[in-house]
Every structure is written in structure tokens, then in C-alpha cells.
Amino acid sequence: MTIHTVSGPSRALSRRTILRAGAAAGGGLLLGFYAPFADAAAANTSGAAPSDGGPFAPDAFIRVDRAGKVTLIMPQVEMGQGVYTSLSMILAEELDAAFATVAVEAAPPSDALYGNPMFGIQATGNSNSVRAFWKKLRQAGAGARAILIEAAALQWKVDPASCTASDSEVIHPPTGRKLGYGALADAAAKLTPPANPPLKNPKDFKLIGKPLRRLDTQDKVNGKALYGIDMLPPGVKFAAIAACPVFGGKVAHVNDSAATAMPGVRQIVVLSDLVAVVGDHFWAAKQGLEALDITWNDGPNAHVNSAQIRKDIKAASEHEGAVAKSRGDVEKALKGGDPIEAHYEVPFLSHAPMEPMNCTVHVRPDGCDVWVGTQVCARAQAIAARVTGLPLEKVTVHNQLIGGGFGRRLDVDGIEKSVRVAQKVDGPVKVVWTREEDIRHDFYRPIYYDRITATLKDGRIDGWKHRVTGSSIMARWFPLGFQHGVDIDGVDSAIDEPYDIPNMRVEFLRHEPPAVPTGFWRGVGPNNNVFAIESFIDELARKAGKDPLDFRLAMLGKTPRLKTALELAAKKAHWGDPLPPRVGRGIAAQISFASFIATIAEVEVDREGEVRLRRITCAVDTGIAVNPDTIVAQLQGGLVFGVTAALYGEITIDKGRVQQSNFNNYRMLRIDQTPPIDVHLIKSGEAPGGIGETGTTAGPPAVRNAIYAATGIALRRLPIDREVLAGRKQP
Amino acid sequence: MIKLQINGQVREVDVVEDTPLLWVLRDVLGLTGTKFGCGIAQCGACTVHVDGKAVRSCLLAVGAIGNRAVTTIEAVGQTPAGARVQKAWLDLEVVQCGYCQSGQIMSAAALLAATPHPDDSDIDAAMAGNICRCGTYVRIRAAIKKAAGERQA
Ligand code: FES
Numbered sequence A: 001m002t003i004h005t006v007s008g009p010s011r012a013l014s015r016r017t018i019l020r021a022g023a024a025a026g027g028g029l030l031l032g033f034y035a036p037f038a039d040a041a042a043a044n045t046s047g048a049a050p051s052d053g054g055p056f057a058p059d060a061f062i063r064v065d066r067a068g069k070v071t072l073i074m075p076q077v078e079m080g081q082g083v084y085t086s087l088s089m090i091l092a093e094e095l096d097a098a099f100a101t102v103a104v105e106a107a108p109p110s111d112a113l114y115g116n117p118m119f120g121i122q123a124t125g126n127s128n129s130v131r132a133f134w135k136k137l138r139q140a141g142a143g144a145r146a147i148l149i150e151a152a153a154l155q156w157k158v159d160p161a162s163c164t165a166s167d168s169e170v171i172h173p174p175t176g177r178k179l180g181y182g183a184l185a186d187a188a189a190k191l192t193p194p195a196n197p198p199l200k201n202p203k204d205f206k207l208i209g210k211p212l213r214r215l216d217t218q219d220k221v222n223g224k225a226l227y228g229i230d231m232l233p234p235g236v237k238f239a240a241i242a243a244c245p246v247f248g249g250k251v252a253h254v255n256d257s258a259a260t261a262m263p264g265v266r267q268i269v270v271l272s273d274l275v276a277v278v279g280d281h282f283w284a285a286k287q288g289l290e291a292l293d294i295t296w297n298d299g300p301n302a303h304v305n306s307a308q309i310r311k312d313i314k315a316a317s318e319h320e321g322a323v324a325k326s327r328g329d330v331e332k333a334l335k336g337g338d339p340i341e342a343h344y345e346v347p348f349l350s351h352a353p354m355e356p357m358n359c360t361v362h363v364r365p366d367g368c369d370v371w372v373g374t375q376v377c378a379r380a381q382a383i384a385a386r387v388t389g390l391p392l393e394k395v396t397v398h399n400q401l402i403g404g405g406f407g408r409r410l411d412v413d414g415i416e417k418s419v420r421v422a423q424k425v426d427g428p429v430k431v432v433w434t435r436e437e438d439i440r441h442d443f444y445r446p447i448y449y450d451r452i453t454a455t456l457k458d459g460r461i462d463g464w465k466h467r468v469t470g471s472s473i474m475a476r477w478f479p480l481g482f483q484h485g486v487d488i489d490g491v492d493s494a495i496d497e498p499y500d501i502p503n504m505r506v507e508f509l510r511h512e513p514p515a516v517p518t519g520f521w522r523g524v525g526p527n528n529n530v531f532a533i534e535s536f537i538d539e540l541a542r543k544a545g546k547d548p549l550d551f552r553l554a555m556l557g558k559t560p561r562l563k564t565a566l567e568l569a570a571k572k573a574h575w576g577d578p579l580p581p582r583v584g585r586g587i588a589a590q591i592s593f594a595s596f597i598a599t600i601a602e603v604e605v606d607r608e609g610e611v612r613l614r615r616i617t618c619a620v621d622t623g624i625a626v627n628p629d630t631i632v633a634q635l636q637g638g639l640v641f642g643v644t645a646a647l648y649g650e651i652t653i654d655k656g657r658v659q660q661s662n663f664n665n666y667r668m669l670r671i672d673q674t675p676p677i678d679v680h681l682i683k684s685g686e687a688p689g690g691i692g693e694t695g696t697t698a699g700p701p702a703v704r705n706a707i708y709a710a711t712g713i714a715l716r717r718l719p720i721d722r723e724v725l726a727g728r729k730q731p
Numbered sequence B: 001m002i003k004l005q006i007n008g009q010v011r012e013v014d015v016v017e018d019t020p021l022l023w024v025l026r027d028v029l030g031l032t033g034t035k036f037g038c039g040i041a042q043c044g045a046c047t048v049h050v051d052g053k054a055v056r057s058c059l060l061a062v063g064a065i066g067n068r069a070v071t072t073i074e075a076v077g078q079t080p081a082g083a084r085v086q087k088a089w090l091d092l093e094v095v096q097c098g099y100c101q102s103g104q105i106m107s108a109a110a111l112l113a114a115t116p117h118p119d120d121s122d123i124d125a126a127m128a129g130n131i132c133r134c135g136t137y138v139r140i141r142a143a144i145k146k147a148a149g150e151r152q153a
């Protein structure tokens, strides 16, 4: 297995694509989805190989070389979620390729050729890599297999139907003849793949469903794996940057006399909104930056503070929102009963991936190279082109392994800043964010304020009104996702809450915080919604005098997959077994990213309000589990990510500045606080669901409800407030 | 010029004495396996061995190292404990994004070299300085135990 990155010019844009075979440069078979009606002029400017039907990507999707090596041009980025392996498995399954020989190359920027089918742009996010490419990759693999078989059958002068394939060989069982894919690649390149190649019956899967070793891990245990931050193009210099600590502020004046005299400092770059120091190594640059005397013009946001932001969003949430979903007659149901209302709130959060933001750029008069780990490769190319004024095809993006994305690298602000700095520097420059700069200049998970009102009838929910108030990230990032006042991410897991509720309405109310940029954060909209809904469900269960498990199970008739998951989790967590004082178990049940997940946390709360996690148990039905061990790992890690936020995560603003700066005051869960986490996969034949973010959404409500069970205190805001749990403050 | 013993080789670097080892490794010598995470000894991503002990290289001035032997992730596989840890890491699929794992492996290898059969509290004490944002802690604990168990094999 080899993984390397390729880069290339941009491709023509087109929405319609069909599978097509061709000859690879240097021999062998190339298979790709190409755009039959794309503008022919685009082919010329993009440098793509001309062909009769339109532009055809030189890199395409799949290559089979004359030695039989299969290469998948990987549209999705690897950031630890195991996507290089799971997508390779899907391809190899239908191609009947020997898995050990499959290589992966990172795709070059192209929304048209490598766009995520669920977004229409090249993006890795929303836990949808497997879901989005499931069908496309299976078709590509099956199409390649079909022409390889056809090529062999032609050579042997036999019926293709009498041939089969296995381990990168075509076999003719009646005569025992075999030909390797490498020997067939050139001949197959001249054939046309079938429009709708038959796909395997899942019961015949040989790879999918097996817990296979990850392909990207070997070099991650010996220091060889290269992330964006590890790029060292010849002659590279190193830069540390500082943007105005106040959001939106500008540089007023810089006195650099002390900095320029420092050893290893090469250059000071002063731009309108940021300052960079370029040095022989990052330490020199950082020391130089600290020695600068910078006067900032704070601008209009110097008064922004968290207390006011929280007051404002609460006040805003009293207004009606846009209706995202409505069923039955909610007003009548709420009037007819004794409404119970609760409000929930979640704070701003920084992503803080272990690999701080960074980007290496070489700007030349005739071109630009960008080395970076990005979740949006084509957008990275576009922003560099825009800043430099170069045509797209003159910008080469070398996408690298990502040391944690979590949504942070769906934005290209870091690339934009780095290119602007690099424009002033002769030769390549690597711009690295200090952790402090990384935490203080993020696109933050927005603060949300949720109001839910419900009525009970015969121990079940009868009416349900849920209003989500908060930022619309979609409106900025993907405007199609914000229509008629509803942000589809903002109401995700709220409009499709799993319970049998006859009368319900879900509203979204867009309310942007002043100055604070907001962005996608692992778990996205469902994080907020599952927290609010599952917290409230527990409170309703108590009002109804029911056990939280029974209360939920009785209302999961329309969602049998979640019901099964919840029953399994309850059994594995020994739900109902007696516990010591101040220890409780809490449930979170959710449909998110098309997976069905039940989680039970067991926690202990001490007299000081400190929470100790004792165990987390999780049962999941995510459809066909492509690589089961990766799914378990993603849930374990996702739960840690979510629980970290529940216990510690909060970004606060004062005087227009983020108050947190590093891991000493923006705390992370550590190994000594991490409990055993048991994940149970439920066998399923359904199409695969998303998994990378589901644990993150599950952790906080499960922990919150366990605290509720242990103490009777109904926390309604994250992170948990230890003063409240210690009885020193009202909830 | 400062002389350093790194991975069994003598390296000379032309930097000021208070430059942290981390940046000399990464930016001057090109040994990028050692990672930057926080710069203030909070995350462990930069962990290396100095005479076999786990040390945060982001706060270790190169001028203070002297003749002591520095080992980085690139060479830890040549030590018995390091090799066992790397193998256990792969066997149990510990790694996710991988960015923290150089530091995790260095901390774990130092732990096993000093304490061949660590219990849970030994593991907590040795590993609590290493943050993993991907949340691989459950597997890190299991892999350390596995690496310890395979010692006799
Ligand atoms: S970079 Fe040294 S401990 Fe974080």
C-alpha cells in the first residue's frame, strides 16, 4: 500500500458525469467519471486530454497499470476517520482487486470530477464520505471489472459470462485460464464500460464488513507520515502570524526595530489586518513576532462580550422562527395539556485540532504552489487564485494528511492569509499558527439557544414545539442549505427526531452573533439538537413518572432500528442495576447522519461538583459496516470529543477578544479521565450511514442525563457548571 | 555551533542556545516526526527521549542538552520498548489522524522501558500529559498493556 499526493490543474465544471475508460499515460487502464457535455473550451484551458465526448481527466478515478497495481484517486481527505481504507475497500470489493495492491492518491482540486455527490463540491464533511461515494465507487469498480473481464474473454474467445474475477485476476473456470489485471489493462482501456454494471449482492462481499487494517497508519507510528505542517520545500522559510486580537480589527502601527535585530529573523510582513514575521525557523519567527511593538486599531467590535451575546440570543429566541417541520396540530395539543417548557444553551467552541492551522505557499509571477491539509481542495485552489490573481490552473494545491479536521479545515481563511503573506516573501514560506493564534482566530461552533415546549398525554408526548435559535453556517458556507429562513444543518436531528409525537413543530430562527465567525464543528447541528432534545426527554420522563428508558422505548414505534439499539445499549450497560449514591446512568438516543445510536453514560458526581466518567456504552446501527473496527474507533473518539465539550468546552469573548488561548485554559479530556467505552455494532443490510460525528453528538446528553440521574439537577447549559452541581449556585 | 546527539548521530546546528529542541528537530534538521501542538508543555505532541526519559521538546533549550542522547520517533523503533509499542499501536489500530501519536508512542515507550508492567495508574501518570484530540485513549491504554504483555513472548 502506498499513499502519495498528486496535484494538478483544475478541471472543467459539469454536473453530469458518466463512467468512461481510457488509456493511462504510460500505459494501462484509466477509469473515470467524465462530463460528456462540458464546455470543450474548458478542456483546452484545463490542460485535460482532448477526447471525442468532452474533457477526460488525466488522473480520473481509478488507474490499473501494466503491473496490475490499482490506484484510487481519493476524492476525500484522510483526517483519521479511516476514509482512505473504507473507500478503497468499496472500490476493491466491486473490482475484485487484491486489496493489498490498492494504492491511494489524493485527488487534485476539481469540484466537477471529485465533487462529493452529496454536496456537489469537493468537500469532506458531514460524516458522509462512505454514504456519498458508496454507489459511485461501487459502480466504478464494477465497471472496471466488467471491461477487464471483457478484455480477457476477447483474448480467449470465450463468453464474458463464463469468466469471473478474483484478487486482480480474470479467471475462466471451465479451462482454468487466468490473466492478471495488469496484462489486460491496455486492452480494457479500449473498451466501453457498461452503463449500469451489476453490483454485488451484499452477501457475496469479501472485503466489506471485515475489520481490515487501516492503510494510513504504518507511517503514523514511525514519524514518516507528512502533514501540511511538515512540508519543507527547498529554501522554505518559516512565518509566525498575528491577527488583531479583536475580531475585525486592523493594524494601526508596527515598530519592528527590536524584532529585526533578532537572530534568525529575516523579514517583517505588515498587512492591513495581520502581521507576520519570517525567520529561519519557526522559533525565530515567533520570537520576532513577540518582539514587535504592534498597535492595533480594534475597530467596531471592541465591546463585544459573551454576557451580552447570551442575553441577545435569549431575547431573539422569543420571536417566531421559520417553520422547518410541522405535523398534526401543535397549538391545539399545547393548549389542551399542561405545557412544560425548558430552554437549553450551548456555547461557542474552538476546534483545536492537534495540528495547528498552517499553510506553506510559494508565490511566483507565473504560478503558485500551496501545501496544506484541507477538507475543501477546490476551494483552497480558488482562494489562492483569487488572492494572487492567477488563473486557477496556475495554482497547484498539494493536499496533505490532516492532523485533525473536525470542520476547521472546511474553511480556507488560513490559506487566504498565508497566500497574502507569501506574496510578500521571496521563495516558499510556511505559515504556522501558534496554538494561541489558532484558538483565538477560529470559525467557532456557534452558540445556540433552544426552546422546547411539550405536553404529555397518558404518559407519552402529545405536543412538541422546538425552536432552534442561532447562527446559520450554511448561509455563509453553502447558501443552498439556507432556504426560507431554515438552515438545514441547524435543524438536523430535530426535524427527524425519532419519537412518535403526533403534534410537533420545529422552527429555526437565524440569529448571528456580532463579530464572532461561526463554522462547522464536528457533530454540527445535531450536537445542539440532540443535546436539547435528549435532555428534555429525560425531564419529561421524570414529569411523567416514568423510567427514562421505558419512556423512550414506548415512543420508538416508528423507529425500530433505534429501538433495537437502545435495548441493546441498556442491556450492555446493565440499565436498572443498583448504583452507589451520587452515581447515575443517562441515555442519549438519536438518529444522526443516517445512523441510529443509543448511548448510556455512567457518571459519579462528587460534593465539589466534579464529574467522573465511569463507563460509556454505545450501540449503533449504521447500516452495512464497511470497516467495522474503524466505526468502533470513530465512536470511541467521537464520544471523547463530545464529552470533552460537555465537561470543559467553552470559548468566551470579552472586549471583542477570545479569552482562551491554549490547552491550559481550553481544556481537553485526558487519558486519566477517560472511562472504558464499549461500542456494540448491530448487523444490518441497510445502506451505510455516517459515523464520524455521531459519537460527538451522543456524548454530551448522555453525560448530562447521567448527572441528572445522579443528582436530580437538570443542567440546561453546556459545559456543565460545577458550582451548580456542588450546590453553590442555582441552575 | 551547538553539538547534539540525535538518534545516534552527532549533529551540529547554528542556532541560539535557548532555541527549543522541537524547532531545531523540525525546521533545522528536517526531523518532522516530532510534532508541535501547544508550545507550553500542555499536550505532549513534541515528546522525545533524552537519555531514555520522556521530555517535552517544546520547552527544552538546545543549549541545555549537552552530551545527553536524544531519541526521536524516527528512531524509537530501534529500542526494544519502542518497537513493541509501535507494533501494539498497529495491532490494535490506535491511530486516527495520527498527529499526536508520535508523542504518545514516545511517552509509552519511555514508560515501558522504566516500568515493564505498568498498571492503570502508572499508565495514567505517564500518559496524562499527552492529549489526543481524536480521542484514542481507550486504545492507547489497551495497546500499552499489550506491548507490556508481549515482552516475555
Ligand atoms: S508542543 Fe510541547 S507539549 Fe505541546
Ligand code: FES
Pocket (backbone or CB within 6 Å): A080, A354, A403, A404, B095, B096, B097, B098, B099, B100, B101, B131, B132, B133, B134, B135, B136
Ligand atoms: S490521533 Fe488525532 S490527535 Fe491523536
